[in-house]
Amino acid sequence: MKKRALLSVSDKSGILEFAQALEKLDYEILSTGGTMKHLKENGVAVTAVDEVTGFPEIMEGRVKTLNPMIHGGLLAKQDDPTHQAQMIEHGIEPIHIVCVNLYPFKETISKPNVSVEDAIENIDIGGPAMLRASAKNHAYVTVIVDAADYAQVLEELNEEGQTTLATRRRLAAKVFRHTAAYDALISGYLTDLSEEKFPEQITFTYELKQPLRYGENPHQKAAFYSRPLGSDFSIANAEQLHGKELSYNNIQDANAAIQIVKEFQQPAAVAVKHMNPCGVGVGDTISEAFNKAYEADPVSIFGGIIALNREVDAATAEQLSGIFLEIIIAPSFTEEANTLLTKKKNIRLLTIPFGQQIKDSWNTVSVEGGLLIQEPDTFGFENADIRIATDREPTEAEWEALKLGWAVVKHVKSNAIVVSDAQRTLGVGAGQMNRVGAANIALTQAGERANGAALASDAFFPMDDTVEAAAKAGITAIIQPGGSVKDEDSIKKANEYGIAMVFTGVRHFKH
Known part of the structure; x- marks a missing residue:
């Protein structure tokens, strides 16, 4: 009796x-x-499968392989006497190889304005059933879901007459990963349609983008996975034009830089070190914006990651090439800029489609034994319920400085303080155990530039010591959430020094 192979694929390559x-x-x-x-x-x-089942395809092809003549052949223990007897009794023949890939659900829902009806029709039922049955019975059945595995299967069949158990087990595991990812996309799509924020169970799926040389430290193994259908405006979907492959820490820092530069509509440049901004600048041109970011902290920018929200031209490339940088991220590079920057062998040049619409997604953080998820912090200045808490209102220039500081401070590790003027950050205090400590770091870094500048805080002041420190450094405007039981002490201190203080009503903790 001939061996049987069932082939039914959406992707016909190979x-x-x-x-x-x-x-x-x-x-x-x-x-x-x-x-x-x-x-x-x-x-x-x-x-044809309907010749085997004795039953035609029905319901527009929704039902064709869901039949005992197929699934008996997939699930039978081929060396079990009882199974053998039942197969003979019912005229069922074993199936030895199954090659199936599924209706293109991911590709369907990624289309703009796809209808719910079209999405539903691209949920495969018979395919996953055959794959799962074959994978369960991999002791006897070779199951293939990926065209990349055709060659190894054929090599073993030609050399040995059958595949090895190790290969069948590897392919079975791949099948269950594949069907789990497929179901995760479907459940996510339907959950979104149902507008359930936190369902009783949640499943995410990710696709391997690249293995990494090592993780956060050289002794840790790591890999980079991307989310299917994730935002184009992300490090996971960046195109690398030049330089050696990204490391674990590069990816973390690049992601941080992208999240900050998203905040700005005008030409902006962001420099990041260890996931905190060390310099942010805006200007009429991208060259001017980068110059402001560089001036913000010319020491920390060394070895940093740069994100720019405009095409890199020759003038900006000339500035960038004079500094040791790990990564430059931009929408594009002119031919002259690319020629100049690629003279540096190891610098990574990445492009991201900044004009693409940004999709909201969940932020996920792993903890031992679990996962935290939350909505992204998209709350901006335009969303805030602004209240001027002090006797003096900010001047026009102070408002611009406050807005820049407020846009940046939510991306700084808490406790966070940012000192800025209208065009650049001047000092950043990040990740301190108390707020006045963060303020002192930012003010010390700003130095004399703090005179007449603005100060932004990610959370309220528990006491008036931060205002006192700001005033002594020359700060003239402060933006903070407010909401402390001792707000009046801070307001009184600000009035005492003639500082304009604005409350937003919203904090921006970042852990």
């Missing part, structure tokens, strides 16, 4: 050559629909 090779090995090919048509047109002898 399937003809695979079927032809199986035919030479004396396999009977079973197939359905478009795969059967494709194989027959190219001279492969094919048995």
Whole structure:
């Protein structure tokens, strides 16, 4: 009796050559629909699945392989006497190879304005059922879900007459990963339609983008996975034009830089070190913006990651090339800029489609034994319920400085303080255990530039010591959430020094 292979694929790359090779090995090919048509047109002898089941495809092809004649052949223990007897009794023949890939659900829902009806029709039922049955029974059945595995299967069949158990087990594991990811996309889509924020169970799926040389430290192994259908405006979807591959820490820092530069509509440049901004600048041109970011902290920018929200021109590239930088991220690079920057062998040049609409997604953080999820912090100055708490209102220039500081401070590790003027950060105090400590770091870094500048805080002042420190450094305007039981002490201190203080009503903790 011939061995049987069931082939039914949406992705037809390589399937003809695979079927032809199986035919030479004396396999009977079973197939359905478009795969059967494709194989027959190219001279492969094919048995239709409905000839095996004795039942036609019905309901627009929704029901075709869900039949005991198929699933009995997939699930039978081929060396079990009871199973053998039942197969003979019901005329069921074993199926030894199953090659199936699924309706393109991910590709369907990624289309703009896809209808719910179209999405639902691209949920595969028979395919996952056959894959799961075959994977469960991998002691006897070779199951393939990825065209990349055709070659190894054929090599083993040609050399040994069958695949090894190790290969079948590896392929079975791949199948269950594949169907789990497929179901995760479907459940996520339907959950979003149902507008459930925190369902009783949640499943995310990610696709391997690249193995990494090492993790946060050289003794830690790591890999980079990207989220299917994630935002184009992300490090996961960046195109690398030049330089060695990204490291774990590069990816973290690049992501931080991108999140900050998203905050600005005008030409902006962001320099990041260890996931905190060390310099942010805005200007009429991207060259001017980068110059402001560099002036903010010319020491810390060394070895940093730069994100710019405009095309890098020759003038900006000239500035960038004079500094040791790990990564430069921009929407694009002019030919002159690319020629100049690629003279540096190891610098990474990345492009991201800054004009693409940004999709909101969940922020996820792993903890031992669990996962935290939250909505991204998209709350901006325009969303705030602004209240001027002091006797004096900010001047026009102070308002611009406050807005810049407020945009940056939510991306700084808490406790966070940012000192800025209208065009650049001047000092950043990050990740301190108390707020006045963060303020002192930012004010010390700003130095004399703090005179007449603004100060932004990610959370309220528990006492008036931060205002006192700011006033002594020359700060003239402060923006903070407010909400402390001792707000009046801070307001009184600000009035005492003639500082304009604005309350937003919203904090921006970042842990």
